[in-house]
Amino acid sequence: MKIKRKIDADMLLIKTSELSPSHWCQLFSVSLTEPVGVAIASAINCLKEEKEEYEIDEILDYIKDIRKIKEDVKGAAENFFQMAKSWNIFDKKGLPISKIVQGGKTTILDISSFSEDLKILIVTLIARKIFEERVKERKRYEEKLMEGKESKEEIPLTWMAIDEAHVFLPMEECPSKDVLIKQWMRQGRQPGVSLILATQRPSTLDPEVLSHSDIIICHRLTAQEDIDALNKVRPTYMQGEIKEAIKKVGTEKGVALIIDDTSEAVHIIKIRPRLSWHGGEEPSALG
Known part of the structure; x- marks a missing residue:
């Protein structure tokens, strides 16, 4: 069936x-x-x-x-x-923000066909709107709590996942950095907004991004500048340097290094192969 x-x-x-x-x-x-x-x-x-x-x-x-x-x-x-x-x-x-952010649902915004400047603009505007609505939502919740009433959230706690994060959080000046770093990363805990960022170029990210990360998942890295960028944020509880831990990842697909600030632990893990269609698979000369 x-x-x-x-x-x-x-x-x-x-x-x-x-x-x-x-x-x-x-x-x-x-x-x-x-x-x-x-x-x-x-x-x-x-x-x-x-x-x-x-x-x-x-x-x-x-x-x-x-x-x-x-x-x-x-x-x-x-x-x-x-x-x-x-x-x-x-x-x-x-498009109302209530259509983009809904409790118990995942919304995918496909902006892959747009120019880089337009992508940055879209992410900037949507991220700012979500942050502002969550601040208002938090205030309404606290007011209802003080009155002893129940409050139904219209805009729920929000996780925003961004692929190619180095486009929106580069070293140089960028409009999206003002929202993602100054609002989401520095102030996001209170209104309840969080970020998941994916990049293949950690060395091109603004240094503040890695310093704000509670969990870092790192697959195999080969570029020295990317390894050095991660090594700069080595936590005090970690024995040895990150570049030494990355060597343990090896060349096997799916193996990754996890640095977890909450539990203050470092792990080598293996992630199951993806089952869905892969739009960014690496080409092979062998076919």
Whole structure:
């Protein structure tokens, strides 16, 4: 008997009004101080004063009506927003955060087809919104508790898993770092938000990321800079260096080193082979 499983899928839509002028300029790779950036900032700031919600067509209309800006600058700004409109990801209402975060369910956001700047923007906006909603949720819970009433959580405790974490938490400046490090990592315990990060390049991560990690799971590493990056966060309870422990992992697939700060223990484990379809399997010259 074949069991059919229905998986709900919604379009990922970002609320247009949640983007600031700096978000748009970063997305279009322009400076806020150059003429096109000034035109974008002027249009967005004026729209934000007039409306709580708007769509890209309204931004385009506003840019066309700005008289103080040269036609070639207007044309460039319009082209940028026409391009953004073609991505079909920006919407007047957007996808509610309650659709993304639901108790007892896992939501997968597939942003693999987008450019790196757009990926960073999406993660930044969604992570900030989840954090803000969890802060409000925590406050409501405590108020109900003080009143002796039961409180049903609308936005539950949230775990966010991010693949290719080095894209969103690099060494250099990046908008997503402000949310993921300053809010989720430094302040996340109280509102109840946690991160699971996966990367093949630990040496390119911001150093603060590894220092905040309660559990580190490390498969085989071959690049010396990656080994050195992990070695810098060696806990005091660990005997010997991490690079020596990594040697014990060997070359067998599935074997990993676990460093657990909670139990203050280090283990070598073996993870079962994956049973699902593998979209990132390593190529083999032998076929």
